[in-house]
Amino acid sequence: MPVEELRYDKMVEEALRGVVRDSLVFAAEHGLPGEHHFYVTFRPHHPDVEMADHLKARHPDEMTIVLQHQFWDLDVTEDGFAVTLSFSGKPERMVIPFSAVTGFADPSAKFGLQFQAIPGDDDEDDMEIDAFDPEPSRAPAAADVGDKPEPQPPGEGGGDGNVVALDKFRKK
Template structure:
């Protein structure tokens, strides 16, 4: 019973989401230097996600966005971030809570994180689905697949509570 009090697995998830928040803050303040770029995968139907309806229709479960050359109005709050991206030459604002994230990668330095989600916000203890992330808009799937194998994904399963 005592080991239920701490839930280290949830603490680790929260801390690692803080890494993403800090990386985004640096990008908002200073831009992305060199070849740095971010792949951010999130649940499109998660609470607090605000994206255009046609994107939810196209990506009903999960979507990956890329922050590299063309992004605007990147704002980071404690629990979410917002950014404007171009889809078919139309700028669209997106708001994504950090709790909705399922993956983050910066392939330029071979860094990646994978997060777990369930409907009730708890971290699952079962096997992972496809660890490579979700679909990307505007035909970026191939680029995401090319970079996916170059970085190391940190899996949190070793820290999770086993039932």
């Protein structure tokens, strides 16, 4: 099969999804140090997401989970991760492929990534990297201990909060 073009957008996406993967591997092996916690936003109706139907019904388009104090059995593979979280006091197991992830943030480090569909691309699961505000404007799903996550005051945490948008480098 001849190569028509170099798909830098796909290469960058895979590299940045590796940051998400490596962060989750670290958390699975060592726990989360200090104030670190993750917001993971994903598409619940992605064909490879496995989670309770009642949760999919409550979050039809997008869902954000928080990995902070209480999460269990975090397993990370090359293609995705599985975790058990508490929703209204009931443990729920979720399996989430990285191709379903639309956002990842660690607000304590002022770090975030957002992935969106590439216009005109035939593969719906391929994503594009865009600028992301690591402090979500809407509250994430109450997945940490069954309660709402504690909001982070603006300006706290380390890092400089810079996120680079790659749109200006894309072929139009």
